[in-house]
Amino acid sequence: MFVLINLKAYPCDPVEIAEIAAEVAETTGVRIAIAPQAADIASVAQIGVETWAQHVSPVEHGSHTGSTLAEAVSRAGADGTLLNHSESRLRLADIDAGLRAAERANLETIVCANNPRQIAAAARLDPDSVAVEPPALIGTGTPVSKADPQIVTDSVEAASGVPVLCGAGISTGEDLDAAGKLGAEGVLLASGVAKADDPRSALEALVDPI
């Protein structure tokens, strides 16, 4: 199971979370990555933890002030990028262009989507993985694997071979385990670790069942 911790724009210290994640990954052998804000990628990547961008722009080098170029996040140390997160939804054509931008910069990709139908569509754009996150569950503490397990199994079927992660409401090892049993190859989580009083305990408890 791949555990991707999305730091969003939370008021946490990205370097502290990165250090914890690096140690827990080392100790447990679980694949753990951190997705900080673009401006924090360089300092997070220096820790040695697997580092992801939260988004890249669907553009090539050029006159694109304010964009987040795939090449720039790669140079800063990112290994992969999310695309189309529910808080940063993209046009269909821009998911396609963002994936091609990520490929150019050798970034691994996960395209997020809301439901199995959108997962089916996203999977046809050749991402490395897709992630299903029902918007209604984001930040609730109720994992999709409990609230509506069929969303996960339907997404796995809809993705026809593209690996599926699941997100929204994941916070415990039990949630992670349940997601894996439904066919998910990883989880996206955010507040469960980034806003935890003790991020290390939260992360250790999370990966314990793996």
Added chain:
Amino acid sequence: MFVLINLKAYPCDPVEIAEIAAEVAETTGVRIAIAPQAADIASVAQIGVETWAQHVSPVEHGSHTGSTLAEAVSRAGADGTLLNHSESRLRLADIDAGLRAAERANLETIVCANNPRQIAAAARLDPDSVAVEPPALIGTGTPVSKADPQIVTDSVEAASGVPVLCGAGISTGEDLDAAGKLGAEGVLLASGVAKADDPRSALEALVDPI
């Protein structure tokens, strides 16, 4: 005169340009800043040059995946931020919210706009400065001070006291000088330095008249 070099998403080495800018600023005493992509802010700021973000998101800490938080670019070393560049135009309400976000993070601000009427509007939102960049001239090599000097003088009047920079087509010391004579307190430039064969000569020639 303040010289802000916007690196956009150009295929230049931001650290190399930053080093050149730091040296030319040191040698000449001219205020020069570099605005790289968000992911490059940390490495540019480490050089010791004044560093600006190209954009910040109109949000506070929270669930904003893919945003560019003012606090994050500040932590990475940014001293200021552009807002509403013609390649990253913002909603009126978001220019307001972006300015308030920048204030919270102690970032100096420049709001860009297309014409004197929009400059008048932007100036009422309490930015530190405004910058007029007629879209038709961006990247042309024809400076606004030559193509239509009245746009600059009208913008200075419309800004009623808020300092005005000008951009679009600035590449020579003569352009810089002309802008200053029209009332501008600085210039935004991009390709003139970032895409120059010899960025150092380009920048030295530019600031020579000051």
Added chain:
Amino acid sequence: MFVLINLKAYPCDPVEIAEIAAEVAETTGVRIAIAPQAADIASVAQIGVETWAQHVSPVEHGSHTGSTLAEAVSRAGADGTLLNHSESRLRLADIDAGLRAAERANLETIVCANNPRQIAAAARLDPDSVAVEPPALIGTGTPVSKADPQIVTDSVEAASGVPVLCGAGISTGEDLDAAGKLGAEGVLLASGVAKADDPRSALEALVDPI
């Protein structure tokens, strides 16, 4: 006082509301207009009531599939248009371009904004009027004139001569009266009439104090 009833995308019958508004306007002499969806403008305008668009696109004739051209809403019978409503916020440059588009098509204009600072900015773009609608109050039933009367007086001052309407939470004649006393020259309302069980009584009660 000008009373503009924004039908939004409410499940009301726009023609029925238009007929009521036309009769109440006729009977009372109060200026009342209806702003339906673009596709409903023709059928509302046929009733003879003053008809407004909820939005026009910042474009001229050309290849703009899916836009709402000022010329098209004018041809369908619109007399004016809202711009930058909080549910349809526009880029600063597009408010400017939308106003110029409306001028070309001889549409009267009201630019909405959230607070006095944005009202000051909007007023500099040469609209016929501006309207202040604090987003937190929209649809609440608590009028801005009660919740925070200073927002209205500050907006009137910030608009420096451009007429100010106010909206959000207006539903009674008392609210309308209060808005007028604070300096507003009209009100925007929506659910108070469009979602009323008896729209005629709601509208008659509203304009009664005028």
Added chain:
Amino acid sequence: MFVLINLKAYPCDPVEIAEIAAEVAETTGVRIAIAPQAADIASVAQIGVETWAQHVSPVEHGSHTGSTLAEAVSRAGADGTLLNHSESRLRLADIDAGLRAAERANLETIVCANNPRQIAAAARLDPDSVAVEPPALIGTGTPVSKADPQIVTDSVEAASGVPVLCGAGISTGEDLDAAGKLGAEGVLLASGVAKADDPRSALEALVDPI
């Protein structure tokens, strides 16, 4: 073959084009539809020609000022709607929501996309049809069937059973015929008729081979 004439925001008379289309459809038996601006749907539909919206918003009834509600365009007389035209590109989640909105209002749907990969994605969202329009060819007069016939055949394959239309550069009967031979079940066209000196001759010549 289905011929859909997108009037965009062209300076043509939509009612005149609608009358011509109705007559040519009647005379030839070819299925011809007109897609005018939302504000023109009512007057076009009154002519009796099949009428399409250029876009509908991905929303239900509610507080959505400035949207184009599927129910409103249906009430005005629309039989179907385009979604995600290259001049009105939508977020993946909004194509999904727009399709569901159209279903609620009994509108037939065509989702546009740029290339076979995006066609594959769009087809998984359950539209009635998809349409491939390579952006580089729009308005050029060079039909996709000539410029790159494989885009059409690849799109037909990618759509796995969902009917495919093709657009961009279609203007003659020969283009229409070529599109049909490549597997397209219809064409989108715009300037070829809407901007023709003699729209009737242009349309008659177009449908002649069918």
